[in-house]
Amino acid sequence: MRVVHGDAVALWAGEQLGVRFQEPFTAFGFTDDAGTIRGAAVFNDYYPGGNVEWTYVGPASFSRHSLSFMARFCFDELKASRVTAKTKRSNVRVQKLLNKGGFSYETTQKRYFGPTKKDDAIVFFMTREGAKRWLGDSDEGTTGT
Numbered sequence: 466m467r468v469v470h471g472d473a474v475a476l477w478a479g480e481q482l483g484v485r486f487q488e489p490f491t492a493f494g495f496t497d498d499a500g501t502i503r504g505a506a507v508f509n510d511y512y513p514g515g516n517v518e519w520t521y522v523g524p525a526s527f528s529r530h531s532l533s534f535m536a537r538f539c540f541d542e543l544k545a546s547r548v549t550a551k552t553k554r555s556n557v558r559v560q561k562l563l564n565k566g567g568f569s570y571e572t573t574q575k576r577y578f579g580p581t582k583k584d585d586a587i588v589f590f591m592t593r594e595g596a597k598r599w600l601g602d603s604d605e606g607t608t609g610t
Contacts (some may be wrong), residue, residue, distance in 0.1 A: 466495045466496060466497065466503070466504075466526065466528070466530055466531070467495070467496045467500070468493055468494070468495060468496075468534060469493065469494040469495075469496055469502070470491075470492065470493050470494070471492065472492070473494075474492040474493060474494035474502065474505050474507075475490055475492035475505070475507055477502050477505055477522075478494075478505035478507050478520065478522045478580055481504060481505075481522045481523070482520075482522060483524065483604060486507055486509060486520075488508075489509065489511070490507055490509035491507070491508045491509075491538075491564050492505060492506070492507045492508075493505065493506045493525070493534065493538070494506075495526045495528075495530070495531050495534075495548065500509060502523075503523050503525065503526040504521065504522060504523025504525070504526025504527065505521070505522045505523060506519060506520070506529060506534070506535055506538075507519075507520040507521075507522075508520075508538070508539070508543075511543065511545070513543075513544070513553070514544060514545070515545065515546055515547070515548060516545065516546070516547050516548070516549055516590075517539055517543055517545045517547075517548055518548075518549050518550075518551075519535060519539070519548050519549065519550045519552075521535075521550065521589040527562050527566075529580050529599075530566075532566050533582070533600075534549075534601050535548070535599075536591075536596040536599035536600050537548065537599070537600060539596075540593045540596055540600060541600070542599060546592065546593070547589060547590050547591065547592050548568075548590065548591045548596075549571075549589070550563055550568060550588075550589045550590075550591075551574070551577065551586040551587065551588050551589070552586070552589075553578050553584060553586065553587070554573070554582065554583055554584070554586075554587055555583040555584075556587075560587055560589075561604045563589045564589075565576040566591075566599075567588060567591050567595040567596055567598065567599065568589035568590060568591045568595065569590060569591070569595065570587065570588075570589055571590045572588045573586065573587055573588065574586040592608050
């Protein structure tokens with residue numbers, strides 16, 4: 466997969482989700498060999514030295530490569546202390562992927578995505594310690610470079 470960057474990636478991601486991302490945001494896309502976007506990571510609601518919200522579209526492209534890229538961007542480039550990801554209660558597949566990827570369950574936000582219980586947001590978080598395998602860190606606080 467190749468990584469691409471820019472507003473067009475955020476537009477593609479928004480179309481997949483039926484939303485429009487509001488600036489400020491940073492968006493990266495993961496393309497196949499033909500250059501077609503198969504997945505996108507959008508980062509927004511960033512608090513310097515604190516949290517950054519991560520929205521990912523394209524679970525079929527959710528891979529070691531995309532997780533490593535996300536972790537390096539958030540923890541090495543942004544110097545975030547944590548990353549937050551949310552998914553619908555009904556999206557059990559993504560919940561399992563987040564757990565396998567090093568995210569931990571944090572809380573449930575009632576009716577976040579809509580009016581029913583299945584629209585509750587299941588909130589996950591990852592710290593640098595949880596991302597060690599993606600960063601190559603031997604100790605918390607190292608850059609892995």
